[in-house]
Amino acid sequence: MSTNIRQPKYFTSEQVAEILTWSLVNSAVEEALIATGTTQANAKESYAIQPARSVTPCGDYSQRLLVMPGYVGNYQLSENGDRINTLACKVVTSFACNQNLQPPLPNILANILLFCPQTGQLQCIMDGTQITAWRTASASIVATKYLFLKRFPQGIEKPIKVAIIGCGVQGQSHALGMCKTFNVIDISLWNRTKSKADNLANKLRAEFPNGLNVQVSDRPQDAVEDADVICIGTYAPNALISYVMLKGGDVHINSVGGGQVHFREVSQDIYDYAVVYVDSLVSVKNQLQVLKATIHGELGAVIRNRGELRRDGRITIFQSLGIAAEDATVAQAVYDTLTNANIKTIHGSK
Numbered sequence: 001m002s003t004n005i006r007q008p009k010y011f012t013s014e015q016v017a018e019i020l021t022w023s024l025v026n027s028a029v030e031e032a033l034i035a036t037g038t039t040q041a042n043a044k045e046s047y048a049i050q051p052a053r054s055v056t057p058c059g060d061y062s063q064r065l066l067v068m069p070g071y072v073g074n075y076q077l078s079e080n081g082d083r084i085n086t087l088a089c090k091v092v093t094s095f096a097c098n099q100n101l102q103p104p105l106p107n108i109l110a111n112i113l114l115f116c117p118q119t120g121q122l123q124c125i126m127d128g129t130q131i132t133a134w135r136t137a138s139a140s141i142v143a144t145k146y147l148f149l150k151r152f153p154q155g156i157e158k159p160i161k162v163a164i165i166g167c168g169v170q171g172q173s174h175a176l177g178m179c180k181t182f183n184v185i186d187i188s189l190w191n192r193t194k195s196k197a198d199n200l201a202n203k204l205r206a207e208f209p210n211g212l213n214v215q216v217s218d219r220p221q222d223a224v225e226d227a228d229v230i231c232i233g234t235y236a237p238n239a240l241i242s243y244v245m246l247k248g249g250d251v252h253i254n255s256v257g258g259g260q261v262h263f264r265e266v267s268q269d270i271y272d273y274a275v276v277y278v279d280s281l282v283s284v285k286n287q288l289q290v291l292k293a294t295i296h297g298e299l300g301a302v303i304r305n306r307g308e309l310r311r312d313g314r315i316t317i318f319q320s321l322g323i324a325a326e327d328a329t330v331a332q333a334v335y336d337t338l339t340n341a342n343i344k345t346i347h348g349s350k
């Protein structure tokens with residue numbers, strides 16, 4: 001039988017990295033968050049269908065395979081772009097020991113499969129390791145914009161002090177993304193092994209030679225004591241930051257390191273005082289039953305203006321688990337740019 005099935009293209013990590021910019025990833029991720037929460041096919045607005053991801057422990061829970069399918073319907077990658085649909089599935093492994101290999105490998109390794117949304121034919125496989133690092137930081141950036149900076153008259157121009165707790169892959173992408181996107185005047189870095197924080201500090205000083213004060217802290221409390229925005233992404237099974245360490249007044253925390261087996265990097269007393277938002281209520285119900293907090297809603301609902309932002313909460317937490325829709329919209333933007341399809345996507349400097 002003759003067949004028209006085409007071989008999928010493969011895009012390497014280097015090809016993907018060429019395309020990634022903060023404006024492209026931030027806007028694709030914002031679209032994914034907006035679509036999340038509406039699950040019915042809908043002619044008027046975007047929607048996302050993303051079943052809870054499957055988690056396969058490989059021997060024990062420090063080694064896992066996650067499969068993250070997602071369909072994002074009727075969304076736009078840019079203001080004047082056509083409305084499009086994306087069908088994707090990220091296959092990602094999290095092997096906590098990879099960092100100790102010689103040479104080290106990232107703990108989190110991913111590939112994203114992008115399918116034709118009309119036929120289901122596999123169009124391409126692209127490296128998803130960098131996309132995972134960027135899109136997770138972008139979700140925190142979008143959360144910081146809507147849950148924190150919108151409280152102030154200066155909005156995204158407001159000068160802010162940022163703390164990074166954990167300077168691994170996520171700490172690095174959060175530091176770079178925050179400094180590229182917002183008016184960050186001061187950034188404090190803490191990592192369990194100090195040399196990693198030193199390396200990130202050197203990178204930031206080279207990238208932002210003017211107007212950014214970069215410090216490496218000996219203890220998490222020193223890093224967060226003046227911070228307006230805290231980004232924390234570790235595998236810590238115990239709290240690294242607690243309520244007494246925070247400055248008074250408005251503080252926003254992006255916590256990305258919560259998972260079934262290593263949830264606790266932020267102390268319970270902060271959850272008790274904070275207004276908590278999540279990327280997906282479905283994911284939290286499936287994967288974060290241990291979370292003892294009143295969840296105010298999904299970040300996407302705040303962006304869509306359906307869920308009001310609690311004005312009385314001085315501390316907000318964005319609890320991020322990572323959602324398939326984010327991978328799908330970013331992969332689509334990268335694919336479109338690499339193949340010149342749907343080419344009204346937004347570009348910007350790295």
Ligand SMILES: NC(=O)C1=CN([C@@H]2O[C@H](COP(=O)(O)OP(=O)(O)OC[C@H]3O[C@@H](n4cnc5c(N)ncnc54)[C@H](O)[C@@H]3O)[C@@H](O)[C@H]2O)C=CC1
Pocket residue numbers: 094099107108132136166167168169170171191192193196233234235236237238240255256257258259262320321322323
């Ligand atoms: N929310 C999301 O969408 C995503 C979340 N993640 C999560 O983010 C976290 C960080 O991931 P990566 O940056 O890729 O890992 P990484 O291995 O590159 O960095 C982890 C950092 O955490 C620190 N760390 C590990 N155990 C610690 C402990 N017990 N106490 C203090 N610090 C500790 C290490 O020093 C390291 O710098 C993980 O929990 C991962 O599962 C990763 C990808 C997406």
Ligand SMILES: O=C([O-])C1=[NH+]CCC1
Pocket residue numbers: 066092094108132259321322323
């Ligand atoms: O969303 C994601 O890709 C992941 N979350 C935790 C490990 C990988």
